[in-house]
Amino acid sequence: MHRTGELYGQFETLEQQKESAALGMWVFLATEVLFFGGLFMTYTLNRHYYGTAFGVGSNTLDLKLGGANTVILILSSLTMAMSVWASHVGKRKATTSFLIATLVLGTAFLGVKVIEYKQKFDHHLVPGYHFQIDYRVQHPAPNDDPKEIEAEKEELSKAFAKDPDLNAHAQLYFSLYFGMTGLHALHMIVGAGMLVWLIRQSIIGRFTPTYNTPVEMIGLYWHFVDIVWIYLFPLLYLIDRHQ
Amino acid sequence: MSDHIVPPKVYVGIFLSLMVLTAATVAAAYVNLGAFNIVVALAIATLKATLVVLFFMHARYSPGRTQLVIICAVFWLAIMLALTLSDYVTRDQDVAANISVPQMLES
Numbered sequence: 064m065h066r067t068g069e070l071y072g073q074f075e076t077l078e079q080q081k082e083s084a085a086l087g088m089w090v091f092l093a094t095e096v097l098f099f100g101g102l103f104m105t106y107t108l109n110r111h112y113y114g115t116a117f118g119v120g121s122n123t124l125d126l127k128l129g130g131a132n133t134v135i136l137i138l139s140s141l142t143m144a145m146s147v148w149a150s151h152v153g154k155r156k157a158t159t160s161f162l163i164a165t166l167v168l169g170t171a172f173l174g175v176k177v178i179e180y181k182q183k184f185d186h187h188l189v190p191g192y193h194f195q196i197d198y199r200v201q202h203p204a205p206n207d208d209p210k211e212i213e214a215e216k217e218e219l220s221k222a223f224a225k226d227p228d229l230n231a232h233a234q235l236y237f238s239l240y241f242g243m244t245g246l247h248a249l250h251m252i253v254g255a256g257m258l259v260w261l262i263r264q265s266i267i268g269r270f271t272p273t274y275n276t277p278v279e280m281i282g283l284y285w286h287f288v289d290i291v292w293i294y295l296f297p298l299l300y301l302i303d304r305h306q
Numbered sequence: 307m308s309d310h311i312v313p314p315k316v317y318v319g320i321f322l323s324l325m326v327l328t329a330a331t332v333a334a335a336y337v338n339l340g341a342f343n344i345v346v347a348l349a350i351a352t353l354k355a356t357l358v359v360l361f362f363m364h365a366r367y368s369p370g371r372t373q374l375v376i377i378c379a380v381f382w383l384a385i386m387l388a389l390t391l392s393d394y395v396t397r398d399q400d401v402a403a404n405i406s407v408p409q410m411l412e413s
Contacts (some may be wrong), residue, residue: 086372093382100382111394141362287363293358297331
């Protein structure tokens with residue numbers, strides 16, 4: 064493709080070039096909205112039919128870890144936005160630093176997610192043959208708070224009275240939990256890969272105040288992934304906390 | 307768009323608003339509002355998403371055609387949710403009651 068400096072041949076001006084990229088990126092994000100939308104639709108219907116099981120499943124999640132991850136992810140969106148600003152005003156070192164901060168925060172988010180997933184495996188809350196919603200109260204670990212276990216036992220017996228098929232319906236909740244957070248995490252991993260590339264480009268001085276489209280476009284993607292989590296957090300962690 | 311540079315002050319302000327709203331959504335979840343818990347949770351999430359789209363994603367400073375794509379994305383999502391739900395909620399029998407649990411998941 065013919066290129067004059069930062070301007071590719073098919074465009075008249077840098078402004079037009081950048082607006083075309085942003086438009087294309089938003090069209091891609093529109094398809095992503097519908098991609099995740101299917102899962103949110105499935106969630107809505109199943110929560111409508113199996114509210115009890117969804118409430119019980121939601122209460123097994125660790126609100127501290129989920130809350131911390133929300134803060135981490137929103138903070139990473141801030142550093143991403145700041146790197147876009149830094150590239151606009153030509154601060155090359157600041158651009159690189161903010162991109163590295165975003166990558167570190169994104170990786171921290173994934174690390175917390177690993178801890179959360181591990182807990183679910185330990186408590187037999189992964190859908191499949193060994194799934195058992197009351198595994199934790201039946202086999203409490205030595206360092207578990209007995210009061211907490213007692214409260215969970217009571218909650219479970221009430222839930223079983225309301226919904227005898229609780230074990231099956233809770234698996235629907237956890238299938239959606241792993242499906243939705245898993246797809247979200249996959250997007251984060253892809254984003255982290257793109258950040259590594261951006262950091263390299265930034266270090267070699269590829270971005271200038273007139274050409275920083277990649278920083279802005281990957282920024283759009285990163286913020287979109289943040290928005291998905293903004294919805295996932297209350298829908299998965301906060302269903303039934305007021306009991 | 308390319309000549310509009312959003313100052314860091316705006317970004318930090320939006321970040322702080324998002325933090326306050328996150329605290330609000332957690333606090334609201336502990337209050338029993340019955341059916342309105344989910345309404346409050348989704349309203350706060352939508353407010354947060356709107357702030358991210360308008361400022362972090364620069365939608366506020368984008369040309370009209372880019373804004374149109376954003377509106378279309380939300381509109382298509384609304385079509386999917388509204389039409390699917392209008393099917394499920396207007397059936398004369400409970401769909402869930404007729405779905406048998408696979409043998410493997412029982413016990």
